[in-house]
Amino acid sequence: MGSPSAPPARLGAFFSFFLFFLLVFLAVPWGVDGGYNVASVAGSKNRLKARLDFAGGTAPELGPDVERLSLTASLETDSRLHVRITDADHPRWEVPQDVIPRPTPELSLDAPRPGGRVLSTATSDLTFAIHTSPSFRFTVSRRSTGDVLFDTTPDLVFKDRYLELTSSLPADRASLYGLGEHTKRTFRLQRNDTFTLWNSDIAAGNVDLNLYGSHPFYLDVRSAPPVGSRRGNGAGAAHGVLLLNSNGMDVIYGGSYVTYKVIGGVLDFYFFAGPSPLAVVDQYTQLIGRPSPMPYWSFGFHQCRYGYKNVADLEGVVAGYAKARIPLEVMWTDIDYMDAFKDFTLDPVNFPADRLRPFVDRLHRNGQKYVVILDPGINVNTTYGTFIRATKQDIFIKWNGSNYLGVVWPGNVYFPDFLNPRAAEFWAREIAAFRRTIPVDGLWVDMNEISNFVDPPLLNALDDPPYRINNSGVRRPINNKTVPASAVHYGGVAEYNAHNLYGFLEARATHAALLRDTGRRPFVLSRSTFVGSGRYTAHWTGDNAATWDDLRYSINTMLNFGLFGIPMIGADICGFGGNTTEELCSRWIQLGAFYPFSRDHSAIGTVRRELYLWESVTRSARKALGLHYRLLPYIYTLMYEAHTTGAPIARPLFFSYPGDVETYGIDRQFLLGRGVLVSPVLEPGATTVTAYFPAGRWFSLYYYSLAVATKTGKRVTLPAPADTVNVHVAGGNILPLQQPALTSWRVRQSVFHLLVALGDDGTAAGDLFLDDGESPEMVGARSKWSQIKFSGATENGGGVVRVRSHVVHDSYAPSRTLVIGKVVLMGLPSPAPPKGFAVYVNGVQVDANTVAGAAAGSPKNGALGVAHVGGLSLAVGQEFDLKVVMTY
Numbered sequence: 001m002g003s004p005s006a007p008p009a010r011l012g013a014f015f016s017f018f019l020f021f022l023l024v025f026l027a028v029p030w031g032v033d034g035g036y037n038v039a040s041v042a043g044s045k046n047r048l049k050a051r052l053d054f055a056g057g058t059a060p061e062l063g064p065d066v067e068r069l070s071l072t073a074s075l076e077t078d079s080r081l082h083v084r085i086t087d088a089d090h091p092r093w094e095v096p097q098d099v100i101p102r103p104t105p106e107l108s109l110d111a112p113r114p115g116g117r118v119l120s121t122a123t124s125d126l127t128f129a130i131h132t133s134p135s136f137r138f139t140v141s142r143r144s145t146g147d148v149l150f151d152t153t154p155d156l157v158f159k160d161r162y163l164e165l166t167s168s169l170p171a172d173r174a175s176l177y178g179l180g181e182h183t184k185r186t187f188r189l190q191r192n193d194t195f196t197l198w199n200s201d202i203a204a205g206n207v208d209l210n211l212y213g214s215h216p217f218y219l220d221v222r223s224a225p226p227v228g229s230r231r232g233n234g235a236g237a238a239h240g241v242l243l244l245n246s247n248g249m250d251v252i253y254g255g256s257y258v259t260y261k262v263i264g265g266v267l268d269f270y271f272f273a274g275p276s277p278l279a280v281v282d283q284y285t286q287l288i289g290r291p292s293p294m295p296y297w298s299f300g301f302h303q304c305r306y307g308y309k310n311v312a313d314l315e316g317v318v319a320g321y322a323k324a325r326i327p328l329e330v331m332w333t334d335i336d337y338m339d340a341f342k343d344f345t346l347d348p349v350n351f352p353a354d355r356l357r358p359f360v361d362r363l364h365r366n367g368q369k370y371v372v373i374l375d376p377g378i379n380v381n382t383t384y385g386t387f388i389r390a391t392k393q394d395i396f397i398k399w400n401g402s403n404y405l406g407v408v409w410p411g412n413v414y415f416p417d418f419l420n421p422r423a424a425e426f427w428a429r430e431i432a433a434f435r436r437t438i439p440v441d442g443l444w445v446d447m448n449e450i451s452n453f454v455d456p457p458l459l460n461a462l463d464d465p466p467y468r469i470n471n472s473g474v475r476r477p478i479n480n481k482t483v484p485a486s487a488v489h490y491g492g493v494a495e496y497n498a499h500n501l502y503g504f505l506e507a508r509a510t511h512a513a514l515l516r517d518t519g520r521r522p523f524v525l526s527r528s529t530f531v532g533s534g535r536y537t538a539h540w541t542g543d544n545a546a547t548w549d550d551l552r553y554s555i556n557t558m559l560n561f562g563l564f565g566i567p568m569i570g571a572d573i574c575g576f577g578g579n580t581t582e583e584l585c586s587r588w589i590q591l592g593a594f595y596p597f598s599r600d601h602s603a604i605g606t607v608r609r610e611l612y613l614w615e616s617v618t619r620s621a622r623k624a625l626g627l628h629y630r631l632l633p634y635i636y637t638l639m640y641e642a643h644t645t646g647a648p649i650a651r652p653l654f655f656s657y658p659g660d661v662e663t664y665g666i667d668r669q670f671l672l673g674r675g676v677l678v679s680p681v682l683e684p685g686a687t688t689v690t691a692y693f694p695a696g697r698w699f700s701l702y703y704y705s706l707a708v709a710t711k712t713g714k715r716v717t718l719p720a721p722a723d724t725v726n727v728h729v730a731g732g733n734i735l736p737l738q739q740p741a742l743t744s745w746r747v748r749q750s751v752f753h754l755l756v757a758l759g760d761d762g763t764a765a766g767d768l769f770l771d772d773g774e775s776p777e778m779v780g781a782r783s784k785w786s787q788i789k790f791s792g793a794t795e796n797g798g799g800v801v802r803v804r805s806h807v808v809h810d811s812y813a814p815s816r817t818l819v820i821g822k823v824v825l826m827g828l829p830s831p832a833p834p835k836g837f838a839v840y841v842n843g844v845q846v847d848a849n850t851v852a853g854a855a856a857g858s859p860k861n862g863a864l865g866v867a868h869v870g871g872l873s874l875a876v877g878q879e880f881d882l883k884v885v886m887t888y
């Protein structure tokens with residue numbers, strides 16, 4: 001049962017509604033094995049309510065069955081269906097409204113009118129139907145194609161601490177993604193995989209185990225329309241399914257089915273209609289909350305290590321990067337800086353304030369940033385100010401009548417209960433006080449699963465529920481190495497129910513604390529996450545290991561967190577645990593430079609892995625990070641897209657090519673945004689990489705040359721020399737670029753280049769979002785921002801290329817002084833080009849005025865030409881119409 005807390009409290013209203021509109025009563029067959037019978041259904045076209053009666057079940061060892069269930073289903077928007085099944089007679093634990101604010105069925109109720117067992121409206125592509133034979137089950141279908149998306153079996157189980165529901169899936173047509181957090185060998189879910197969701201401090205180097213966060217969400221892409229479908233073209237149609245539940249669970253994906261086995265809460269499903277993958281994450285993040293904007297600087301390169309010895313060590317690392325001319329944006333410190341691992345303290349010998357503060361001030365003067373770690377456990381120590389204040393405030397998690405005593409790095413600790421508003425206030429004051437000493441630019445909240453070094457004793461039935469989820473892959477008790485499930489939070493909430501929310505709540509409190517203290521956009525990095533954590537935090541994949549497998553699997557986790565609405569994601573570059581090698585580190589920075597969150601981090605006792613330590617890694621880093629920094633305006637524009645539409649920054653290929661089923665299984669490559677394709681080397685000894693290119697033209701971002709042109713999509717083996725990662729842009733895209741530098745603020749002052757990659761149809765488009773990079777809001781009444789849309793098109797059979805800009809919004813003043821100095825046109829048509837032909841640019845005009853000094857031609861390989869149009873000075877924030885006339 002949930003704990004008695006947070007009752008929905010609307011059952012009375014529900015029930016009278018139910019009585020009043022009890023319009024349909026269905027006779028039900030008896031003697032069904034298992035499941036529930038439909039006792040009654042009432043409702044309107046877009047909302048219905050049903051009562052289900054227990055029809056006999058199995059598995060008495062899992063506890064008695066709930067006798068009467070209440071089901072509500074509503075088409076909450078044109079693209080979202082909500083189906084909730086709970087105990088009709090007793091309130092149960094649900095994810096608090098305060099965590100995921102969402103419309104309650106009561107509030108969104110239309111004037112109810114008689115309805116059948118089907119929900120269907122003219123504007124919604126999703127339909128819902130209740131079936132009564134052999135017993136209760138329901139289906140969710142796509143109206144436009146008739147495709148059944150979710151199709152439950154009649155053997156629903158609903159007990160106090162065991163809920164089970166299965167849906168059939170078309171094994172031959174469904175590709176599923178999501179259900180985390182796990183390190184997986186593939187991005188696409190494999191048949192017969194179990195996904196256990198119970199936040200645990202289990203190292204990410206372990207595949208297939210429940211890790212730090214819980215995201216009971218999947219995206220399903222159907223490769224073909226159902227046989228005999230009403231409309232032909234359902235290929236590539238995607239939808240999303242969320243089970244909004246914070247309790248521990250196993251989700252079993254069997255290829256032809258998905259089964260949820262949940263140990264508490266309610267069955268609260270949301271279905272998102274898509275039909276494009278981008279539409280699914282848009283609809284999903286509209287419900288769970290949009291990703292928080294990240295500060296501009298956080299897209300630079302970060303360096304960390306557990307085991308930095310002292311301030312001189314930090315200084316040496318910063319100097320090492322500067323000397324090697326490798327960009328370094330942010331320096332980090334793990335728990336080493338603390339006094340005996342106590343939060344908000346400094347090691348008086350190795351990291352004293354009078355040395356650390358000047359170091360941080362120097363970073364700031366150089367345009368660099370500083371981030372430190374915090375752990376949730378507060379050392380029980382009567383001479384420790386933070387502990388004394390927390391004790392006065394009485395904000396710790398309780399157990400068996402007193403504060404729960406755990407053991408983490410500092411020894412004995414109590415854990416702040418972030419469900420308690422006083423705890424968030426305490427946390428904010430401690431952070432503010434600490435920032436007076438060391439003005440950190442962001443905070444890293446670790447160990448918040450919650451990690452505990454001891455196994456708590458069993459106190460009551462909550463600590464060892466009748467169904468054991470596959471915790472740690474061996475059905476370990478849920479109490480293992482965490483706070484006991486019988487512990488009690490503010491409002492009487494049991495840890496049993498709120499366990500998976502802790503990291504979310506700590507990240508939220510940390511975000512609020514930084515915002516209040518700095519007035520600037522917070523940067524928070526949290527190890528533990530839940531549905532909606534992207535509203536507050538970035539994430540890294542946790543404790544990986546320095547192996548080639550970990551390098552490869554990092555792509556899967558990165559793509560998953562994009563689906564989960566946490567687009568600011570990366571893995572520890574060069575590997576955290578174990579000893580890295582020069583070659584692995586070199587290939588890892590080539591991939592890691594394109595993680596949205598790009599940080600090198602390593603464990604104490606392992607070999608150091610700062611990028612400048614090897615000559616070959618230095619070359620790789622300069623090259624890959626150089627391109628990354630040139631792409632910063634593009635990547636930051638993707639942050640804007642993520643914040644406003646939920647679109648992941650790093651995306652699977654099928655997000656841009658949902659009609660190409662070849663892309664569904666690709667997880668050794670990924671896209672940044674719509675059209676920048678990263679194809680890293682993921683094996684030792686390789687000097688080539690075999691990459692898939694979907695239909696279209698692909699241009700190298702290093703050489704500005706046509707690399708691949710394909711009508712249908714094809715695999716191509718490309719050279720991948722030791723210092724190079726293959727990065728291509730798809731025809732049809734315009735990328736705003738700036739000049740590489742060692743820090744992002746220097747990049748921001750540099751001249752822009754527009755890279756216009758014309759598609760097969762001779763057009764291209766792109767966006768640019770600009771703001772100061774640190775105002776709390778990206779777009780809002782008080783924020784100043786500029787948004788520019790670029791478009792390109794060939795005219796006169798290719799003899800003329802027009803590049804236009806359209807200023808959508810312009811309140812960020814520097815957009816009018818920043819200039820575009822060069823436009824590079826790629827993919828110029830050249831009918832029957834003479835051998836060694838050249839493109840000569842002449843008559844470059846801007847708004848009918850010929851631009852002096854603009855010119856330059858460039859021959860190109862392949863049948864498509866490239867022209868560099870330099871010497872321009874176009875203000876970014878002013879509309880222009882650039883006309884380039886070419887002669888061959």
Ligand SMILES: *[C@@H]1O[C@H](CO)[C@@H](O)[C@H](O)[C@H]1NC(C)=O
Pocket residue numbers: 191192
């Ligand atoms: C999945 O499990 C079923 C039942 O145990 C088995 O028959 C099937 O071969 C398995 N499929 C795969 C792909 O492992």
Ligand SMILES: *[C@@H]1O[C@H](CO)[C@@H](O)[C@H](O)[C@H]1NC(C)=O
Pocket residue numbers: 339340379380381382383384411
């Ligand atoms: C309390 O903190 C002080 C200062 O770091 C330390 O010397 C002492 O050992 C700690 N006491 C306990 C019980 O941990």
Ligand SMILES: *[C@@H]1O[C@H](CO)[C@@H](O)[C@H](O)[C@H]1NC(C)=O
Pocket residue numbers: 400401457458459
């Ligand atoms: C809970 O507290 C009671 C009363 O102090 C004590 O007798 C009991 O041993 C405690 N239980 C556990 C499991 O520690």
Ligand SMILES: *[C@@H]1O[C@H](CO)[C@@H](O)[C@H](O)[C@H]1NC(C)=O
Pocket residue numbers: 194207208209470472473474475
């Ligand atoms: C539990 O997890 C382990 C590790 O992933 C896996 O091998 C095992 O099959 C799982 N057990 C069940 C019953 O799903």
Ligand SMILES: *[C@@H]1O[C@H](CO)[C@@H](O)[C@H](O)[C@H]1NC(C)=O
Pocket residue numbers: 455476477480481
């Ligand atoms: C808890 O996990 C640890 C490993 O982290 C293991 O050694 C221990 O046996 C587990 N405890 C129980 C009760 O399973």
Ligand SMILES: *[C@@H]1O[C@H](CO)[C@@H](O)[C@H](O)[C@H]1NC(C)=O
Pocket residue numbers: 578579605606607
């Ligand atoms: C890593 O290298 C260090 C230093 O050479 C060595 O002490 C340590 O044992 C190595 N660790 C592993 C896991 O190989």
